[in-house]
Amino acid sequence: MLEQQQATILIVDDAPSNIELLSNILRNDGHRVIAAAKGEIALRIAKGVNKPDLILLDVLMPDMDGHEVCRRLKANPHTMNIPIIFATSRNEEEDEQVGFALGAVDYMTKPFRPAVVSARVNTHLHLHYQTRHLQSLVDAKTTEVKNTQFKIIQKLGRAAEFKDNETGEHVIRMSWFARLLAEKNNMDPHFCELLFQAAPMHDIGKIGIPDKILQKPGKLDADEWEIMKKHAVFGADIIGDSKTPLLKLAREIALNHHEKWDGSGYPSGKAGEEIPVSARIIAIADVFDALTSERPYKRAWSEESAIELLQNEAGKHFDPNLVPKFIECLPEIRQIQKKHAEPKS
Template sequence: MEDNRLLRKSRILIAADNFRLITPLTDSLSKIQIHVRLTVSKQATAVYSDWLPDLIIVDLQTQFDHGIACLTQLKSIVQDAVPILALTGPDAVASRQAALSQGAKDILSLPCDAAEALARVRNLLELRCLHQRLRQPDATMISQDHHQTHDIQSNFCQRLARLVVYRDRDTGTHAMRMSHYAAALGRAAGLTAVESDLLQQACPLHDIGKIAIPDRILLKPAPLDSDEWSMMQTHTTIGADLLAGDDSALLRIAHDTALTHHEKWDGSGYPQGLSGESIPLVGRITAICDVFDALTSVRPYKPAWPVKDAVAAICQQGGRHFEPRLVKAFCTILPELLAIKAHYTEPKTVA
């Protein structure tokens, strides 16, 4: 009920060149009495300036060039972090990447069910509310202490992380394990309490760039071929682009983890081929935690590895994939990591 009140108070501008294609979406929004205004792509900037919506939805399905031009123009004038949701077809890889590069904060592939569409819209509107509180503190906000401000920033990151959960059908437990693994390993590696807490809040965003990866790749129940793997690798730079430009310590850490968690100690990783200490420490920490969780979790293409086998694989990669000092710290705190793993287990599937 509370979520629907947020939606009803919000105004959504939808820019499209074929309203028939988005009828299911507009019908879903109208059922909860949300304020929606439709316009064609070429008039979107004028309508935006006149109406000042809380969320903009741009359809790229019919007139792709018009849609991208619309995004480019909106990017130059949109104020107060008004989020943009781009609509694409199910396999429109170029459209997804172009939309994200022009400022879209999420991608919705059509057709989709009403529940997913409303969840994405609600999540972006919540992000707008949180971003306004972060960027435009009023007198009450100024009087709040550090812990209250930190809570708002943490909530902001959690909302962003939900975008990945929606995209890859994850239950959210991967993000929870990752955040606690990273904080624990960060403490063992010498991060201060404040630094490890920031890493815990930022770590769930390490895969935010996956919102641009097509379902046929992201959800493929088999190993990826070379072209698919090349596409998957772009989630690091896309994620970094989405998180760039913010001056908060939390989002700077989130940017670094998104960009560098697939770099390797010996320089053989991606996307930049960084090596050794040129890789930010938060990226090095996240790399070990991500591999440990991936190995010990069920994936569409593999069963979970036994913990002892996963630990052995990580130890073998010391000096190659991982910083040797962090591998040693990882082994030292393994009991703590296993306690985290036991606490944030995947829910049982009921047949």
């Protein structure tokens, strides 16, 4: 059972006598009361940092009537969940219908009776707190599921990298690099988060490549290279045709991150903006981290050498519009490299 708490209630009415009457009733119940005589003022208060827990709203007001105030409050994501009770002299049935249609939770008519006002306000506050509490539980569980999903994806990505003589830190670093580049490119925040979570799956298809090819110390011959290139398609097949946004993006990346801007990549030879932007971002993040990381078969490139390669390959391997943006991210990239450095042997 949720305990009753002090609420902040906004009274919107152009009549001082109504404000005084309602304020006295609500303060006697222990609530904090703020008031506005105009709709514009009410909207500013409701959008503020300390938004009210409930609004008592008159209909007949100058400049902007209560109906319009209610419409605007319900259209704004920041205020749409605040319970609104119309408190007005308009008592026709059609008036009530309009009020409820606009999203109000209740409708009270003048003259106001203290017991009725108190009961209705406290009932809707309690329902509001219950709803908010239940939503917090749902949000917490959703976050837990997302975190679990992300950890599973990271571990699957690490499995593919371990098979290819990589370390698990590679998928973490390149995922952060990709997110930074997406943010620098002014991508939607939701997309940036999905990209970050999907990135570790980019090379999952390497699980399907024979070890004798994947771990061959020397250069692959033509036949071996054709098999190696199949890992992009294998990755897409492993992830499957899920309708889940995260897995759809992971499949898109796995299939396309070896395509090249000039059309010389694989598996489909896509070029330019035919290549999904997710894969174009991953290509830069993946190659940069691979170059600047030490492996048993190679020394780490310097940052300067790796950046020089990106610049030389802009318009050939890489999206020429993304390479400069990646370079702008270098201060943050260095911090990620430091935080997720290769484990010391």
